[in-house]
Amino acid sequence: MQELPIKITTDCNLYLKNPETSELGQRIVTNSIELINELGFEAFTFKKLGKKIKSNESSIYRYFESKHHLLVYLITWYWSWLEYRLVFATSNILDPEERLRIAVEIITKKVEQDFAFGYINEVLLFNIVIDEGSKAYYTKDVDEENEKGFFKPYKRLIKRLSDMVLGVNPNYIYPEMLMSTVIEGARKQRFFTEHLPGLTTTIKEDKDTIVSFFIQLVFHNLKNNV
Amino acid sequence: MQELPIKITTDCNLYLKNPETSELGQRIVTNSIELINELGFEAFTFKKLGKKIKSNESSIYRYFESKHHLLVYLITWYWSWLEYRLVFATSNILDPEERLRIAVEIITKKVEQDFAFGYINEVLLFNIVIDEGSKAYYTKDVDEENEKGFFKPYKRLIKRLSDMVLGVNPNYIYPEMLMSTVIEGARKQRFFTEHLPGLTTTIKEDKDTIVSFFIQLVFHNLKNNV
DNA sequence: TAAAATTAATAGTATTACTTTTATATTTGC
DNA sequence: GCAAATATAAAAGTAATACTATTAATTTTA
Numbered sequence: 001m002q003e004l005p006i007k008i009t010t011d012c013n014l015y016l017k018n019p020e021t022s023e024l025g026q027r028i029v030t031n032s033i034e035l036i037n038e039l040g041f042e043a044f045t046f047k048k049l050g051k052k053i054k055s056n057e058s059s060i061y062r063y064f065e066s067k068h069h070l071l072v073y074l075i076t077w078y079w080s081w082l083e084y085r086l087v088f089a090t091s092n093i094l095d096p097e098e099r100l101r102i103a104v105e106i107i108t109k110k111v112e113q114d115f116a117f118g119y120i121n122e123v124l125l126f127n128i129v130i131d132e133g134s135k136a137y138y139t140k141d142v143d144e145e146n147e148k149g150f151f152k153p154y155k156r157l158i159k160r161l162s163d164m165v166l167g168v169n170p171n172y173i174y175p176e177m178l179m180s181t182v183i184e185g186a187r188k189q190r191f192f193t194e195h196l197p198g199l200t201t202t203i204k205e206d207k208d209t210i211v212s213f214f215i216q217l218v219f220h221n222l223k224n225n226v
Numbered sequence: 227m228q229e230l231p232i233k234i235t236t237d238c239n240l241y242l243k244n245p246e247t248s249e250l251g252q253r254i255v256t257n258s259i260e261l262i263n264e265l266g267f268e269a270f271t272f273k274k275l276g277k278k279i280k281s282n283e284s285s286i287y288r289y290f291e292s293k294h295h296l297l298v299y300l301i302t303w304y305w306s307w308l309e310y311r312l313v314f315a316t317s318n319i320l321d322p323e324e325r326l327r328i329a330v331e332i333i334t335k336k337v338e339q340d341f342a343f344g345y346i347n348e349v350l351l352f353n354i355v356i357d358e359g360s361k362a363y364y365t366k367d368v369d370e371e372n373e374k375g376f377f378k379p380y381k382r383l384i385k386r387l388s389d390m391v392l393g394v395n396p397n398y399i400y401p402e403m404l405m406s407t408v409i410e411g412a413r414k415q416r417f418f419t420e421h422l423p424g425l426t427t428t429i430k431e432d433k434d435t436i437v438s439f440f441i442q443l444v445f446h447n448l449k450n451n452v
Numbered sequence: 453t454a455a456a457a458t459t460a461a462t463a464g465t466a467t468t469a470c471t472t473t474t475a476t477a478t479t480t481g482c
Numbered sequence: 483g484c485a486a487a488t489a490t491a492a493a494a495g496t497a498a499t500a501c502t503a504t505t506a507a508t509t510t511t512a
Contacts, residue, residue, distance in 0.1 A: 017489095024490075040366035045468070056491045061470070134360055140266035142421045155424040174439045177415060177427040181443075184414050185407045192406065195368045198381040201403040213400045217407075220450040221443055243458095250459075271499070282460050287501070 006080045006117070013148040014073040017063045025063055027053045030119040032070055037124045041071060041132045068139070071128075075136045076153050077120065078129050082107060083157045096167035101215060103164050108186035108214045130190050158183070169222045178221065182214050189213075232306045232343070239374040240299045243289045251289055253279045256345045258296055263350045267297060267358045294365070297354075301362045302379050303346065304355050308333060309383045322393035327441060329390050334412035334440045356416050384409070395448045404447065408440050415439075 008014055019025030031053050036044045046067060050057040064070040086106055093099045111126035137151065145151070161183070162175035172178070189210045192200040203209045234240055245251030257279050262270045272293060276283040290296040312332055319325045337352035363377065371377070387409070388401035398404070415436045418426040429435045 022489080043366065046470085047468085050491095056493090057469095058471080058492080059490055062489075066469075131364065134364065137422065138357065138360065138417075140269065146422060151422060151424075155422075158425050173429060174427045174435070174442075176425060177435070177439050178443075180418065180425045181407070181411045181415065181439075185411055188410050189403060189407065191364075196363065196372060196377060196381075198377075199384050199402060199406045201400045203399060209400070209403070213403050216400075216450075217404075217443065217447055220447045223450070224446040248458085272501085273499085276460095282462095283500095284461080284502085285459055288458075292500075 006077060006084055008073060008076055008080065008153070011149050012076065012152055014069055014076060014150060015064055016061075019063050019073075024053075024055060024059065026119045027055070028060055028063055028070075029074070030121070033074065033121055033124050033128065036071070036074075036128050036132065041067075041128075041135060068135075071132060072136045072145070072150055074125060075129060075133055076150070078122075078125055078133075079154045079157050081117070081120075081122065083153070083160060086157075086160065090164075096164070097219075100164045100168050100218070103161060104182060104215050104218050105211055107161070107183050108211045109208060110190070130187055130194075133187055134184075165218075165222065172222055178218065182218060186210055186214055232303060232310055234299060234302055234306065234379070237375050238302065238378055240295055240302060240376060241290055242287075245289050245299075250279075250281060250285065252345045253281070254286055254289055254296075255300070256347070259300065259347055259350050259354065262297070262300075262354050262358065267293075267354075267361060297358060298362045298371070298376055300351060301355060301359055302376070304348075304351055305380045305383050307343070307346075307348065309379070309386060312383075312386065316390075322390070323445075326390045326394050326444070329387060330408060330441050330444050331437055333387070333409050334437045335434060336416070356413055356420075359413055360410075391444075391448065398448055404444065408444060412436055412440055 007020075008018075017025065019029050028049065032044070032049055035049055035052055039048070044067065046057045046060045050060060064073065086103055089102050089106055090099045093102060111122050113123070115122050137145075139145070158176055158179050161179035165172055165175040165178060189200050193202060193210070201209060201213075203212075206212050233246075234244075243251065245255050254275065258270070258275055261275055261278055265274070270293065272283045272286045276286060290299065312329055315328050315332055316325045319328060337348050339349070341348050363371075365371070384402055384405050387405040391398055391401040391404060415426050419428060419436070427435060427439075429438075432438050
């Protein structure tokens, strides 16, 4: 079994039993990604997942308290993976502008290649992030779940990006707001491109309009704030 | 009965019977806004609403096919109301920059005052837009619902805003993307401010950080695109 | 005032998320 | 190597959900 460099720690309170630690746990994660992709989160149930992995509904409940917990786990895994890639891609870049440019590119671009990180298919997971991502926090229980630590990894990612913003312009006063607007905005524009094109812009000559737009947005904004 | 200047037309296919046209219909709308605020959309049911308006679950189904249809109706009413206010506030402004500034302010600022438009409480409706707004389109049926015309009023609003952007800078190439990023981004930042402050920035001295941020974002971006 | 339309009430369906219980494997400590 | 702890599977059950169908009562209107 391959070790994954991305760990969702216990202090996030996202699982009852760490799915990394058993074959069944891994099968739950792998197959839930496939099944949520196929059915959408609302139609996805632990019963159907149990059938798919030739196990039982009640066994899945040993790992995740609810299907909502499982969704948050998957989305969190994605943010942690993004942060990992971000650190990796920018570690040798000394120029702050170049660092930020690379960072914005990574957080806004499509995931098209399966990085084959263990039992997780990143391309399918990316689709879930686009289509179902905001369901992780649009709940009546956000505040409670936030206190439990559910969103720590996401906050850490935003913090890291904000620091890069300040590296380019230490006087900029909205670093967190800018970066969460970019990361969430890019997700939304992807969704619009796919389903509601009237709400977005696509430039045919551009390989990725969403990436270009957000890079321009960030840098034009920072340059005017001296 | 006061006439509402905001009409959700039949070609949006959002209702079975227009709730404006009867007292029961209006009670359904008024009270659903209160009840969704109170319980959140997931815990809200037609059964509970029926009890609240001292009518019956099945009667509500005569107006709205499902609770999802009702939610989309409410959100759509909000977009139409925003557009109405937008047109009203900018109709006499000739300077394109000033027009756009006013527009961005209107679409990003909080609704704190009940405009007392008939039977709709705009402050409560605004809360629903913040907390549940994106549930209107994050569904497996988006494409189908889009074809039915569910999102026409929202698209019209984005179109109108894009035209104002082009009024300021005719060479700007991402008008729709910029405006939907602003409108959706402002909603999300409001939610973060309330529930996940680690993902956003708040400046105490500023009366409304979200408005200031987005105005700056738009204008710095447009000025660098000649 | 009769017909049409609207509303109310009841009861029903299939499915959902999740729990409980019990039995059977599998792993682990000694 | 075997008992004890743990993990898994299976079945059955619960309360609630979203929605439908039917029927009856009430209101509107022609």
